[in-house]
Amino acid sequence: MTLQNDPDRLLPADPGTRDVARALYRSVEALPIISPHGHVDPTILVEDTPFANATELFLRHDHYVTRLLHAAGFSLADVGVPDLAGGGSVAAPRDAWRRFCEHWHLYAGTASGYWLSSILGEQFGVTEQPDGANADRLFDTIQDALQAPAFRPRALFDRFRIEVLATTDDPMDDLAAHAVLAADPTFSGRVLPTFRPDAYLDPAKAGWAERVASLAAWNGTPEGSYRGYLEALAGRRRHFIEHGAVSSDHGVPQPLTLELEETDAAALFDRALSGTADAADLERFAAHMLFESARMSVEDGLVMTVHPGVHRNHHAPTLARFGPDTGHDLPVRTDYVRPLRPLLERFGSAPGFNLVLFSVDETSYSREIAPLAGFYPSVFIGAPWWFLDAPDAVLRFRSAVTETAGFSRGSGFIDDTRAFLSIPARHDMSRRLDASFLARLVREGRIDEATAERIILDLVVDQPRRVFKL
Amino acid sequence: MTLQNDPDRLLPADPGTRDVARALYRSVEALPIISPHGHVDPTILVEDTPFANATELFLRHDHYVTRLLHAAGFSLADVGVPDLAGGGSVAAPRDAWRRFCEHWHLYAGTASGYWLSSILGEQFGVTEQPDGANADRLFDTIQDALQAPAFRPRALFDRFRIEVLATTDDPMDDLAAHAVLAADPTFSGRVLPTFRPDAYLDPAKAGWAERVASLAAWNGTPEGSYRGYLEALAGRRRHFIEHGAVSSDHGVPQPLTLELEETDAAALFDRALSGTADAADLERFAAHMLFESARMSVEDGLVMTVHPGVHRNHHAPTLARFGPDTGHDLPVRTDYVRPLRPLLERFGSAPGFNLVLFSVDETSYSREIAPLAGFYPSVFIGAPWWFLDAPDAVLRFRSAVTETAGFSRGSGFIDDTRAFLSIPARHDMSRRLDASFLARLVREGRIDEATAERIILDLVVDQPRRVFKL
Amino acid sequence: MTLQNDPDRLLPADPGTRDVARALYRSVEALPIISPHGHVDPTILVEDTPFANATELFLRHDHYVTRLLHAAGFSLADVGVPDLAGGGSVAAPRDAWRRFCEHWHLYAGTASGYWLSSILGEQFGVTEQPDGANADRLFDTIQDALQAPAFRPRALFDRFRIEVLATTDDPMDDLAAHAVLAADPTFSGRVLPTFRPDAYLDPAKAGWAERVASLAAWNGTPEGSYRGYLEALAGRRRHFIEHGAVSSDHGVPQPLTLELEETDAAALFDRALSGTADAADLERFAAHMLFESARMSVEDGLVMTVHPGVHRNHHAPTLARFGPDTGHDLPVRTDYVRPLRPLLERFGSAPGFNLVLFSVDETSYSREIAPLAGFYPSVFIGAPWWFLDAPDAVLRFRSAVTETAGFSRGSGFIDDTRAFLSIPARHDMSRRLDASFLARLVREGRIDEATAERIILDLVVDQPRRVFKL
The missing domain is CATH 1.10.2020.10 (uronate isomerase, domain 2, chain A)
Structure with a gap:
């Protein structure tokens, strides 16, 4: 059977709407790709092997x-x-x-x-x-x-017109691959690391104490020093910033935040390290560290992205045999308004602070995320993520958020992929869907065509540059 | 005023899409009806009275x-x-x-x-x-x-082209009606019982202790024997299987599952029988019995269907006067990923185990049920149920699950009706809606027409046969 | 750039459907406006200043x-x-x-x-x-x-063809503005107060004790008398009814209801007044008072409207500087079926009792609100509210509720606005969207055009009159 790739694919069936959508899509089809969050391994570009x-x-x-x-x-x-x-x-x-x-x-x-x-x-x-x-x-x-x-990866990087590609990295990563690429006069692309500290911030994660120890060793402070721990995290963030990082990413179970006094936080840190903390302690400490991460973002300017609501490694036998990221991470109900209140009361209006909220619970788009982003200057609506990064789901997303927050409060498209070759197909899909959504509004007399043209250009290139400070 | 039944009813308004949908619908319109879950009383077919x-x-x-x-x-x-x-x-x-x-x-x-x-x-x-x-x-x-x-009921059964009709039955039912139909050389239809044990598994239900006693009496074991209770349940399941049953059905408040050691389960069973169990005990025992039901399904091959999330008999005065099933069973929020984890860790990949998850909380389709069914070979997505078995709701359902799980992970259409005469109208509605959904994907260049034809045929006849082992 | 107001705006893009929608819209475009819930200040009509x-x-x-x-x-x-x-x-x-x-x-x-x-x-x-x-x-x-x-406001009131305009008022308001308007022979519009007692019913609200004291003073009963408190509330409701009120409105955090014995309620009332109640006590008392409000509605005939699920004043610094209603009230998850059960068991079928349930959590429409309204004669589905009062959201709402509850169980459109000049635009939007939704059903062969005409007329004028007893 023939493999079809209809040039009009994903555009709306109604002929009049399709004409408008096609023109909008054509206007952005060939624009460069900006990919401020993803999981491509930078060594494929360093080594450039087939x-x-x-x-x-x-x-x-x-x-x-x-x-x-x-x-x-x-x-x-x-x-x-x-x-x-x-x-x-x-x-x-x-x-x-x-x-x-x-x-x-x-x-x-x-x-x-x-x-x-x-x-x-x-x-x-x-x-x-x-x-x-x-x-x-x-x-x-x-x-x-x-x-x-x-x-070869570098040739594809050019052919795909990738302007910026962000990777996702462990805080203790030396970022050598990024340094090599930056120093290479034959490679002109921008490949940026992203600071992903979950395993260092959440004491319920396996190996947390060892990671705390590695931070302390790097920082030259005692393992049990809460202040040294914070300093080390800030120091590693600076290291990332020096290598071009523009964001830190937080994959928390739920977006709980909590502001603790330093002495209380330090006491929880002690108990977590000594193994005497209970589950509630661990959750409180992790919530406090999400709050502290926002404080650091306000200070050092890293954009903060949050990817909550995923139950990781649902099927223990598969985890044991094949490791993580093998298909059994599953979405769960997620709230934002109440859990993020401590963070937003404190930093919601802080100048230069950008907080991008992703979701795998699409009910949160109209109920919580768009309303938050429509008030707080720091909050941006993360593009549909994971299972929601699909044609119908993207159109549901646009419908859910636009009437409350307009088009200015989004993150721009995020491909979030490990699959390097899928990057252009994913961005192309997003452009087709944005064109389709806007064309419907045009045909329903809700925006005019010139406005739609301005908006789609903004969504594709200006918005991700603005939100991720590129 | 005229009663209209437009031959194109439920097909999409866009003329081009409607043409595709009509052709798809025509290709399955006249296929036999497979009804693997419903509530028709089998005696109407035994007696065949008007x-x-x-x-x-x-x-x-x-x-x-x-x-x-x-x-x-x-x-x-x-x-x-x-x-x-x-x-x-x-x-x-x-x-x-x-x-x-x-x-x-x-x-x-x-x-x-x-x-x-x-x-x-x-x-x-x-x-x-x-x-x-x-x-x-x-x-x-x-x-x-x-x-x-x-x-007459049997004439209608033939006219409706019903290939299989499942009823829903009490575990202690002697299934005499099913036996009569199976033995009747003048009746060629397949009418299968379904094992519905809620009232025997959930000690919070009125009359549970009496039902446990009836199981014990049938099994010839002491009423207080937990092991005898399990044996009796397994025995009644065998009785159902001998009469053609292919599934057991579980109408639980929430799909909570829990694996208990036999001694712990037996202790809860004792407390529940003696009336000393508290509400948490009762819930734990019911959750354990849902887990045990999966174990029995793995052993005896009955497909396990779960219909959770309904608050039964909301209006006590109506219950008192008119009994149950009188219109005030109401949906409530339902989660699947976390509550089902114990069951799925243990049996999620068990060969031959089929678990069909229904929902009356449509937010669960994209967030939990489709992601579960897209990983676990045992999990199938139940067709839209109850209030969601309606044209727009079915299209929302297809949109919510397909992009994550494709078309292969569904249950096939389930009419779930007590109204015998409504069976063809319900199946016809489902075929029209599947045709409409597929036609949209065709017109949006997402699948080709030949693929759509293959899929609708699979949805209508092969999928229910496969999932329900018919 | 040109400001467009397409005469066909919001009507569906498909030409055939648009033709049907346009005809339906035209049939109700010029009908009077009935606004049974909103926040316009009545003094603008009394003073009639520009x-x-x-x-x-x-x-x-x-x-x-x-x-x-x-x-x-x-x-x-x-x-x-x-x-x-x-x-x-x-x-x-x-x-x-x-x-x-x-x-x-x-x-x-x-x-x-x-x-x-x-x-x-x-x-x-x-x-x-x-x-x-x-x-x-x-x-x-x-x-x-x-x-x-x-x-001038009165000229606009006439030009807008406003038949009824309800305001929202504090229980101790003397309603002088309403009295002036009612007595003014030069003003023929109906401007009705609405009893909004949250600050008097929920002891967790700042100033509750002072408000209780003001009720007691008005009623001539001791501040600590629970019975006097109930009498005073009933008395103020009568005062509102005498000034034309048809409804009381309840903006509760969640729609919790609870029936307490009078002695238990009085004891909670004492503890709340003396400052010794804990958070659970306060919540129980507020839930009981929502129940009592329903009882009063049954007695005095005021329609009861409930607007739950809003987290008020999320950003404390903005509240401190600019006061409430400044953009940081945010929706949260809301349930109805379980929390409202005590109220509905008692009053759900009470003759003449009308309970209108609004929501900012759109998941509740198909799951809880439509199913409730499809059984209880007292329950009506509130029109989409707040962030959901927007074109796509309204169509999602209609899709979510209609298949379960039909068109007869809605509240009619509610503009809920403080912005007097936006009233016609909002009602016009609603009429366009109702026409669009009905036109789709017509084109999909689900209702005929004559039925659609009857329904849209009912939705626009008869339904709000009936539900709000106008």
């Missing part, structure tokens, strides 16, 4: 893709995910790819299916839908393409 | 219909519901029907209005909207039709 | 408008809101207006932007979008218009 094969590229690292094969009854090892614990056998890349192609139908109507179709068609010139019969041929086609200089 | 009259058929047993008349100010007795407690007078069928016809306008835009229009028009050839003037005539028209052999 | 200027009219009192300027980085004082506490300088009206015009683009796509466009275009004949260049000219144009007799 990607290995189709499975490495599309399958093994993309838990959106492997999870549906898992749901269809395959072990993750069958689709190329290494068995970390058991040391069991893992499917060879070509076998994993064949399995995927045989189950291409599982992806019909999904966001992953949409991206994969775009990438296969537009990057690799594939014109047939993957299936069991063509799997080997497609594997070879992709393999061949990947050997060409045009498919 | 339905009594229009009130008996459309009004008295259908709390979707009577509730809107109640909201309009009528007592349930005024619309034909027997006054169990007070023994007050109940409207004669013809009077109740007249009242309903006079208030036909209340149903405009509702799911009930849609079904009733379809049934009146397509089954009874009615061409005018019910009103006070034609009420008596319609009552007679329907009465006359019901006397005809073509309107 | 409005001061554009800032006074559109900006300073409208926290929907000022909040987006605040989010854009302005102090509220910069946009004309008086600095109550600090006594800091406040922008002159013309300067505030200029700031607003320079940021007109912030409102594109918002409900406020829609209303402001309608008002500027239709009331003031403005044909260009506000901007920095035309700000002064527009200020003058509006100023000039406001001096004309046709723009």
Whole structure:
């Protein structure tokens, strides 16, 4: 069966609305990509070695893709995910790819299916839908393409017109890859680190005490010193800023915040380190550290992004065998208005403070996030994230937030991807959907076409630059 | 006023999309009906006696219909519901029907209005909207039709092309009706019981201790034996399986699950029987028994369906006078990810285990149910249920789940009805809506038409067969 | 840039559906306005003095408008809101207006932007979008218009065809303004007070004890008498009824209700007055008083409206400086089914009792409010409120409630506005959206056009008259 990539895809069916949407989309189609939050590994750009094969590229690292094969009854090892614990056998890349192609139908109507179709068609010139019969041929086609200089990571970076690409990094990362790229006169792209301190801030996380110790060692302060701990965090943030970081990212279970007196915080820190803290203590300390992170952002200017509401590693047997990020992180109900109040009372109007709130609970968009962003100058509405980064979900999001907060309070599109090759397809999808949403408002007489043109330009390039201080 | 049943009803307004939708609908319109969960009384097929009259058929047993008349100010007795407690007078069928016809306008835009229009028009050839003037005539028209052999339950079963019809039954039911039908060489339909054990598993339910006693008596074990209780439940499940059952159904307040050691469970069982358990004990025991039900499903292969999140019998005075299922069961917020974790950690990947999650809180579709079903091979997304089994709600459901989980993780359509005559109208509605949703994706360039044809065929017949092991 | 007010604005883009919608809209476009709940100050009609200027009219009192300027980085004082506490300088009206015009683009796509466009275009004949260049000219144009007799409040009241306008008033208000208007032979409009007793019923509110004292003084009973307190509330309700009131309004944090024995309620009342009540006591007493308010409604016939789920005054520094109602009241999750059960068990079927449930948590519409209103004769679905009173949100609302509860269980449109000049634009918006929703159902073959015409007429005039007993 033919693999279609309709030039008008995702545009509204109504012919009059589609015409308006197409014109809006064309006006931003070719603009550079600004990607202020994502999970691409910077070493692929440092080393600039070819990607290995189709499975490495599309399958093994993309838990959106492997999870549906898992749901269809395959072990993750069958689709190329290494068995970390058991040391069991893992499917060879070509076998994993064949399995995927045989189950291409599982992806019909999904966001992953949409991206994969775009990438296969537009990057690799594939014109047939993957299936069991063509799997080997497609594997070879992709393999061949990947050997060409045009498919080396740096060449793709240029071809994709990426202006800025942010990575996500451990606070103790030396950021050597970023330094190499910045110093390389043959590479002109901007690749920025992002400070992601959850494992250092939440004492309920495994390995927290060891991480606190590493901070103390780096800072030359005693492990048990709460003040030294804060200094070290601030110091590592400076290190990130010196390497171009513009934001810190916080993946908290719920966006709880709490302002504690220093002595109370220090006492909780002691109890957490000594293992005598109870669950409520741990939660209070983590909430306080989210508050402290906002204080540091106000001081050092890093944009603060919060990705709450995910129950990580739901299926312990899969975690034990395959590690984290293997498809069983699941959304849960999330509130923002009450939990963020301590932080916003204190820093909500602080000059230069930018706080971007993401959600996987779409009920929060109209009820809490848009109303917050429509009052607090610091608060911006994070683009639809994770399972919500999909065509219908994005249109629901726009509908949910715009009437309350307009178009000026968004983060700009965030691809949040580990899959380097999916970046242009994701940004292109976002541009098509923004064009579709705006075209509907035009046709319903709610904005005029000139205004829609101004807005889509702002959404695509100016808004992410402004919100992320690029 | 004319009663319209537009042949294109429920198809999208945009002409291009409607053309695609119409073709998809036509391709499945005449396929057999598979109904793996519902509440039809099997004795109507055993006895095959004519339905009594229009009130008996459309009004008295259908709390979707009577509730809107109640909201309009009528007592349930005024619309034909027997006054169990007070023994007050109940409207004669013809009077109740007249009242309903006079208030036909209340149903405009509702799911009930849609079904009733379809049934009146397509089954009874009615061409005018019910009103006070034609009420008596319609009552007679329907009465006359019901006397005809073509309107006897078995004739309708054939005319409706019902391939499988599941009933919902008490665990101690002898299933004699099912046995008679299975043994009857003149009846070729498949009518299957469903094991519905809530009243035996949740010690907070009135009469639980008596039901435990009846299990013990049947099993020949002491009433106070927890192990005997488990054995008896497993035994009754076997009895159901021998009579064709393919699923057990669980109507729990919230989908809480808990794994207890046998001694702890037995201790709670004792306390519950002796009346010394507190509310937390009762909840823990019920959560444990939902977990145990999954274990039994893994062992005996019954598909497990869960219908949580309903506050039953909200209005105690109505319960006292008219009994349960009289229109005041009301949805409440429901979570799935956290409460089901114990069950899914243990059985989420168990071979052959199928767990179908229904919801009356539609926020759970995109946030929890689709993400769960997109990872766990056991989890399937239950079709929109109760108040959500309506045109717009079904399209919202498809939009909420498809981008995350695709089309392969659904249950297939479930009519869940007590109203035998509404079965074809309900399945037809679902087919029209699936066609509409798919046609939009086709027109937005997200799937091609051949794929849409394959999907709708799968949704209508293959998916329910697969998920319910038919 | 041109300020457009498309005559077909808000009607659906699909041409066939738009034709149906236009006809429906035309059929109700010119009908009188019934406004049974809002916040217009009645003294503007008593005094009938011209409005001061554009800032006074559109900006300073409208926290929907000022909040987006605040989010854009302005102090509220910069946009004309008086600095109550600090006594800091406040922008002159013309300067505030200029700031607003320079940021007109912030409102594109918002409900406020829609209303402001309608008002500027239709009331003031403005044909260009506000901007920095035309700000002064527009200020003058509006100023000039406001001096004309046709723009005096009473003239506008007639021009807007307002049949009924309800205000919202403190229980101890003498209602002199209402009395003056009622007695004035030159004013024929109906301006009704609304009893809003939150500050007298919820002991957690600042000043509660003083308000209880004022009730006692008025009633001539001891301050500590719970029975005297109830008598006084009933007495003030009678005072309101004598001045034309048809409803009492309850802005509670959550719709908790509780029936207490009189002795228990009196004991809580004592503890609350003496300052010895804890937070749980205060919440229980407030829940009991919501229950008592329903009892009083059953007795005296006032319609009971409930506006729950708002976290008031989220940003304490803004409250301290600018007072309440300054843009930082924020929605939170709200439940109805369980919290309202005590009230509904007791009064849900009481003859003549009307309870209108509003929500700022739109998830409650399909899950709880429509199901409640589809059973209890007393319960009506409040029109979309606050952030949800916007085009897309209204269509989502109709979609969420109609399939369960039909069209008969709504409150009719409620403008809930302080902005007198926005009243016609808001009602017009509602009529356009009702027409759009109904037109879609017509085109999808779900209702016929004659039924749609009947329904829209009912929604616009008969329903609010019926529900609010006008």
